[in-house]
Amino acid sequence: MTVQQDRAALFLAQTHEVENVGSEFQDVNLFSTDLALQEAVAREGAGWATQSLTAFGALTGSVEYLELGHLANKFGPEFDPQDRFGNRVDLAKYHPSYHQLMKSAIEHGIHAAPWSDPKPGAHVARAAHFYLQSQVEAGHGCPITMTFAAIPALRLQPDLAAVWEPKITSRIYDPRNVPIEQKQGVTIGMGMTEKQGGSDVRSNTTRAYPVGQGGPGQAYELVGHKFFLSAPMCDAFLVLAQAPGGLSCFLVPRWRPDGSKNPLQVLRLKRKMGNVSNASSEVEFRGALGWLIGQEGRGVRNIIEMVAMTRFDCMIGSSAGMRMATTLALHHCSQRAAFGKMLDQQPLMQNVLADLALESEAAVTLTMRMAHAMDHRATDEHEELMVRIATAVGKYWICKRTPNHAYEAMECIGGSGVMEDSPYPRLYREAPINAIWEGSGNVQCLDVLRAMQKTPEVVTAFFTELKKAKGGNAVLDGYVKALQQEFSDMSDMEFRARSVVDRMALALQASLLVRHAPAMVSDAFCAGRLTDVGQHNYGTLPKGVDAAGIIRRARGGC
Known part of the structure; x- marks a missing residue:
């Protein structure tokens, strides 16, 4: 090949140099570069968490961690209503990146730290950790949030809280679809919204029938639907339903105490414009067993x-x-x-x-x-x-x-x-x-x-x-x-x-x-x-x- 041919081939292959462009944002400490957050943490009473937040800021800003957020949204959840043998499983399957983010959030106490260690500044420290975590990926924050928020409601029924709270506040993430007796850590979801009512939950039509005498902490069977139930892979859900005494709040697990699957059936996963990594679902309760939290008729409160x-x-x-x-x-x-x-x-x-x-x-x-x-x-x-x-x-x-x-x-x-x-x-x-x-x-x-x-x-x-x-x-x-x-x-x-x-x-x-x-x-x-x-x-x-x-x-x- 002649010199002229070599030069021509080079020109054809190299059309331009890549210059004056940005670069990937990565390997930056999200806490130590955020002066407003640092000042707020100290001012609002959680200065003791600075060391933990600094370490967490380095983790959340790392290239590997940021990539988890990308992958969790690129490969969203898939729904299997039944296993390959035809057994009803109602299973949402996630990319491993989603489970890694969930595991990290729970191990850092974002789901429960103010309840398990209620010291001064606990909510501030937890909010700061969640703020850093959410910059990486928002979707998995839904079950983390609901698990965190469930504790005050659950404590209104101390006998249920005694069973569930230790596993809710545990820093062990266990995504398996098995009864809670086989798990050391659980997550909690929520189901309030129905087609006909939206935010007007008092128009809900889902019915709750007492299995026995009824009353606080007692078992009921729920029949009805929820147009939005998030997130369907959680181990139990706080659900609003109409009991004989009015709209009431129930804890509805995915499994019955006898080890059989609770007939809370997922109809489909919702196709959302955002929050792709997280599964939101539409469900029907076909006699699903649930336990009343507090008095009948006080569900909203x-x-x-x-x-x-x-x-x-x-x-x-x-x-x-x-x-x-x-x-x-x-x-x-x-x-x-x-x-x-x-x-x-x-x-x-x-x-x-x-x-x-x-x-x-x-x-x-x-x-x-x-x-x-x-x-x-x-x-x-x-x-x-x-x-x-x-x-x-x-x-x-x-x-x-x-x-x-x-x-x-x-x-x-x-x-x-x-x-x-x-x-x-x-x-x-x-x-x-x-x-x-x-x-x-x-x-x-x-x-x-x-x-x-x-x-x-x-x-x-x-x-x-x-x-x-x-x-x-x-x-x-x-x-x-x-x-x-x-x-x-x-x-x-x-x-x-x-x-x-x-x-x-x-x-x-x-x-x-x-x-x-x-x-x-x-x-x-x-x-x-x-x-x-x-x-x-x-x-x-x-x-x-x-x-x-x-x-x-x-x-x-x-």
């Missing part, structure tokens, strides 16, 4: 604490999604140049990146504040009142802000951001899930109004919390004063509920940032969210904001 906990975990999960989206956008924009400068050095992109970082920090700051409230609610009336009202406010606002946040972070990447071989589409599809699950936006706003009507003291507690930041920012002070006026006339409050809860959430986030964040963060948040200019799209922060400083902080000070 008995399960409400579980719902409060799952809603709080929605705040954690959405805050985690915001953090990962912000981190990925910052990572890319620090490596990509356009028009002669790195993206993160260009003023307009700095405005967008700083705005994304502000939203993320405000979300985690409010979330960790609520974790602190949960740690102290039993002994502090103010904290109990804050849990009652601010959980719904926070769940509504943070979860609702996440979808557009995910989209805007994706836009920072450009065309490559919408490619399915990148992490951004998964973040985007996941973003609306928490806003809808555990009560959509209207339900949360109505719950805020219900809390005000049932316990008027929550309004006083809310504004007492805001007053802790009084004098720290003039814009916030004026905003709080205007917000208080909204409560002077409650006549059409339901019609105005979304507008009012929007402002409650912004005021609460701003007050926490004014109290705890650097001035560059709190001043920018107040200027960008509370002024007449308003916050229509990300990247519209007013002039004078220290965008570069906010970006450095979001990167961990780098």
Whole structure:
């Protein structure tokens, strides 16, 4: 071959050099690079968990661990109603990556640590661990959350709790589909929603018939359906059904005490736009055996604490999604140049990146504040009142802000951001899930109004919390004063509920940032969210904001 031919072959094979592109985000400690989280953990009473969180941050940010999240969603669950011999098994099968994430979450106590080791700051430490874990993969967080949230409801029936709680709080993950007597660790799911009712669970039609005398802790047989039951591989489920005395709460296991399969039959796995790794199902109860928790007719009241906990975990999960989206956008924009400068050095992109970082920090700051409230609610009336009202406010606002946040972070990447071989589409599809699950936006706003009507003291507690930041920012002070006026006339409050809860959430986030964040963060948040200019799209922060400083902080000070 001649020299000219060699050169021609070389030119044909090598069309260009790959340059000015990003790189995979990996092998980064998700805790030690998150200053807002570190500060919140220390401030809210879990400084003792710093060493554990640092180690966990290294694990969750490792290339191997991040790959688990990718694989768990690439290879979603499959459903086998029967085994190869024709026996009914109702089995959801998962990729090994999903089981590894479940195992890790349980071994780190994310499913139960505040119950098994209820020391000061336990909820804060657990929330921080879950926040890191959820940045890797959101779907497996569903059974982790429900297992965590089941304990307060189960404790209303001490005889059932005595049997189940030790295995629920165990740090052993056992995914086998066998009776609990053969397992050292179990997980718990939940079934409330029916076709005809949705969030209106009082319209449920599933019936519960006492096997014997009936009453608390006694056996019933359930006949009916659930349009959503998550997650079907759990060992038991908290279920709402109509008993003779009204809507009641039952613990329904997958296996009967005699070792036979309980006739809780999975009809199908739901095809969701996001949360692909997790199996959600539609089921029918065909005489499924369950045990009554508490009194008949008190099902909503008995399960409400579980719902409060799952809603709080929605705040954690959405805050985690915001953090990962912000981190990925910052990572890319620090490596990509356009028009002669790195993206993160260009003023307009700095405005967008700083705005994304502000939203993320405000979300985690409010979330960790609520974790602190949960740690102290039993002994502090103010904290109990804050849990009652601010959980719904926070769940509504943070979860609702996440979808557009995910989209805007994706836009920072450009065309490559919408490619399915990148992490951004998964973040985007996941973003609306928490806003809808555990009560959509209207339900949360109505719950805020219900809390005000049932316990008027929550309004006083809310504004007492805001007053802790009084004098720290003039814009916030004026905003709080205007917000208080909204409560002077409650006549059409339901019609105005979304507008009012929007402002409650912004005021609460701003007050926490004014109290705890650097001035560059709190001043920018107040200027960008509370002024007449308003916050229509990300990247519209007013002039004078220290965008570069906010970006450095979001990167961990780098």
